[in-house]
Structures are given as C-alpha cells and as structure tokens.
Amino acid sequence: MSTPVVVLAGFLGAGKTTVLNQLLRSATDVRLGVVVNDFGAVGIDALLVAGWADSAVSLENGCLCCSTDDGSVDELLARLTAPxxxxxxxxxxxxxxxxxxxxxxxxxxxxxxxPGVSYGGLVVVVDAVEFAAARRRHPELDDHVAMADVVLLTKTDLVGPEEAARTAAACRELNAWAPVVPAARGQLDARLLFEPRPPRQRQLALGEVVAGHPDGPDGPDGHGTHLHALYDTLTFRSEDPLDPRRFVEFFQRRPSGVFRVKGFVRFAVQGFPQRYLLHTVGAAVRFERGPWPRGAPRVTELVLVGAGLDAEGLRTALRACVHEGPPLTDEMAMMGVLRDTEGA
Structure with a gap:
C-alpha cells in the first residue's frame, strides 16, 4: 500500500498548526510523517523530542517531523518514508x-x-470567525477553497451556529463538491483523512485493512466505533459485482456530506477479476488493485464517512450501481476506474 500525502493549507491564523498538533496529540494508533515550515510551529517541546537525525525530529509517539527550511519536498518525503x-x-x-x-x-x-507515496488530497483550513474579512484581504482565498478536496471549518466554537452555517454555505458556493467539515478547536479524527494500518501489520497485502477484516475499521481491533459523534458512517455490501461506469458516475455526483469512502470493490467486467481497494478523501479518488486473498469472499464492501448523511438515499444510489446478468465484455467500461488506479 502506498503512503498518502495530505497537503494542509490555509492563511495565517486560520488554525492549520492547531489542526496538525491535534492530529499529533491524538496519534496513539496512527503513525504520521509531518512536513512543517519550521519545527517551532509544532508543539515539539510538549510532544517531547526523542532525537534528531538528518533534519528530522523523532517524536515520542512514533511520528516523524521534517522542516521545509532545507531540501525539496521530494527529499523530505524520501527521508520520512525511508525503510x-x-x-x-x-x-x-x-x-x-x-x-x-x-x-x-x-x-x-x-x-x-x-516511490511508495501518493497524493492524499488538499485540506484547506477556514477560520469561521475571520472568513469574511479574510476574503476581503486575500481574494486568492476563494481560489484556495475552490480547489480544496476538503474544507475544514475551524473556530466554530467561537461563533454561533447561524454564523457557522453562513460560513459553511459561503464555502459551498465557492466549492459545491468538497465537504465542509466543522473542526472546533482544531479537533479532527485522523481516520477521516486516511486509513490507519494495524500497528503489528503495517505492511499488509492489498485490502487487508478495510471493512470486514478482523483488523479493519469495523473489526474487534479496529476503530469503527471511535469516530467522533459528529460524524456518520454507513456501510454497503454487495455480493453481486458493480458496473464501473455507474460507480464512477456515483462518485461524480455523490453529495458533499460524504467526505471519505474506503473499502474494496468487485467489478463486473470480463478480464478484470482483481479486487480494487478504494480510498477517497474529498475529490481525491484512488484505487489500488491486487489479488483476492485466498478464501476471501468476492464481494464489494464499502464504508462511507460524512456528516448528515442520507443513509437510505446513498444505499439506493449504490444499489443502482450493482450489475445483474452476465459480465460486461466492453473493456472501455473500466476507463474511469483505471484513470484513478495506481499502477494501472
């Protein structure tokens, strides 16, 4: 499995560092690599630096931190992900x-x-208190929100619900597709952005850390029940394969409340028997294909994470993606999937 690289952006004072520190403090079962503008921006002292090596800081919770003062992004990514x-x-x-x-x-x-890294999405942090004023001072903020895969609305605890709703609505006008996720005090569950791997099995084969696996998010050692109460989860399972064209169309029109989908998919196209592991965050969609584990049922299993989900509507839309009848023979039906498949 590749390591997703998430870009966290936002204007000064919006709360990026608060979000980052919250992710690090809550990373008891997540191992993060972090690239920051300077070490001082992150609460290094509070997190107790264990040592220095090659311009990287090793944090006591197992995370690693690099500074962008020296070296290109490639050099830092290579340093953080070195075996x-x-x-x-x-x-x-x-x-x-x-x-x-x-x-x-x-x-x-x-x-x-x-090698071994992939784009994990652009997360833009928006200050619910200063958003209107920030847009006047920095017109480019509109462009940043418009290109975001996920918009994090911080400091919602400092404004009333009506003001928070107005800010969220303004963000949706700029970007009708990306989810707008409230993150009061910068608190955000890491599992909303990427899939933690079981600590004892971080190098598992394709697909062994998704829904239904004993170590997956809904298994006894998983985290399916740990999501913040603010977020909703929905599961979908189909023993029949899916029509890839309909499935791609579902993603293109899925409601903005769905900001993460994870799981694996079986497609009904002759010549494509592999299992497709699916990761999405916002508009970023990524498939990884590989063999079905020996003895594993060849079914589609998905977990959708979001806020205010219309569970029945989503299940109806996903059921409409199920293919009935003999396998499809048109390989072009897979083009939309292959476009977002690593190694395709």
Whole structure:
C-alpha cells in the first residue's frame, strides 16, 4: 500500500498548526510523517523530542517531523518514508505556509518521484470567525477553497451556529463538491483523512485493512466505533459485482456530506477479476488493485464517512450501481476506474 500525502493549507491564523498538533496529540494508533515550515510551529517541546537525525525530529509517539527550511519536498518525503525508519507511515501531512500557493504544493506532490507515496488530497483550513474579512484581504482565498478536496471549518466554537452555517454555505458556493467539515478547536479524527494500518501489520497485502477484516475499521481491533459523534458512517455490501461506469458516475455526483469512502470493490467486467481497494478523501479518488486473498469472499464492501448523511438515499444510489446478468465484455467500461488506479 502506498503512503498518502495530505497537503494542509490555509492563511495565517486560520488554525492549520492547531489542526496538525491535534492530529499529533491524538496519534496513539496512527503513525504520521509531518512536513512543517519550521519545527517551532509544532508543539515539539510538549510532544517531547526523542532525537534528531538528518533534519528530522523523532517524536515520542512514533511520528516523524521534517522542516521545509532545507531540501525539496521530494527529499523530505524520501527521508520520512525511508525503510530504515521502521514500520510504514500511515500518512504524511505537509503543512503549507500561510502565504504559499496550495496549487503549487499539490503539483509538487503529484509529480513526486519518491516511490511508495501518493497524493492524499488538499485540506484547506477556514477560520469561521475571520472568513469574511479574510476574503476581503486575500481574494486568492476563494481560489484556495475552490480547489480544496476538503474544507475544514475551524473556530466554530467561537461563533454561533447561524454564523457557522453562513460560513459553511459561503464555502459551498465557492466549492459545491468538497465537504465542509466543522473542526472546533482544531479537533479532527485522523481516520477521516486516511486509513490507519494495524500497528503489528503495517505492511499488509492489498485490502487487508478495510471493512470486514478482523483488523479493519469495523473489526474487534479496529476503530469503527471511535469516530467522533459528529460524524456518520454507513456501510454497503454487495455480493453481486458493480458496473464501473455507474460507480464512477456515483462518485461524480455523490453529495458533499460524504467526505471519505474506503473499502474494496468487485467489478463486473470480463478480464478484470482483481479486487480494487478504494480510498477517497474529498475529490481525491484512488484505487489500488491486487489479488483476492485466498478464501476471501468476492464481494464489494464499502464504508462511507460524512456528516448528515442520507443513509437510505446513498444505499439506493449504490444499489443502482450493482450489475445483474452476465459480465460486461466492453473493456472501455473500466476507463474511469483505471484513470484513478495506481499502477494501472
């Protein structure tokens, strides 16, 4: 499995570092690689630095931190994901400078030559208190929100529900597709952005850490019941394969309340018997294909995470993706899936 690289952006004071520190403090079962503008921005002292090596800080909770003061993004990603650093990272989070262009940082990740890493989405942090004033001072903020895969609405605890709703609505006008996720005090469950791997099995084969596996998010050692009460989860299972064209269309029109989908899919196309492991965060969709584990049922199992989900409507839309009858023979039906498949 590749390591997703999430770009965390937002203007100065929006709460990026607070979000990052909250992720680190809550990373009891998550191993993160972090790239920051400078070490001082992250609460290193509070997290107790265990040692220094190659411009990287090793935190006591097992996470690693690099500074962008020296070296390119590729060099830092290679340093953080080097095999000699032990078990694989669950994800890398890059905190973009408050004056940086998020699009440029995203391009650097997308064009990275470091093996084993993949783009995990652009998360733009928006200050619910200062959003209107920030838009006047920084017109480019509208562009940042418009290109986001996920919008995090911080400081919602400092404004009333009506003001928070107005800010969320303004963000949706700029980006009708990306989910707008409240993150009061910067609190965000890491599992909303990426899939933690079981600590004892971080290098598992494809698909063994998704819904239904004993160590998956809904298994006895998983985290399916640990999501913050603010978020909803929905599961979907089908023993019949899915029509890839309908499934891609579902993703193109799925409601913004769905900001993460994880699981594995079986498609009804002749010549494509593999299992497709699916990860999405916001608009970023990624498939990884591999063999079905010996003895595993060849079924589609998905977990959808979001806020205010219309469970019945989503299940109806997913059931409409199920293919009945003989396998499809048109390989072009898989083009939409292969476009987002690693190694395709």
């Amino acid at each position: 000699r650093r032990g078990p694989g990272l669950d994800a890398v989070v890059i905190e973009a400078s408050g004056v940086a262009d998020p699009a440029a940082m995203v391009r650097r990740v997308l064009t990275s030559s470091v």
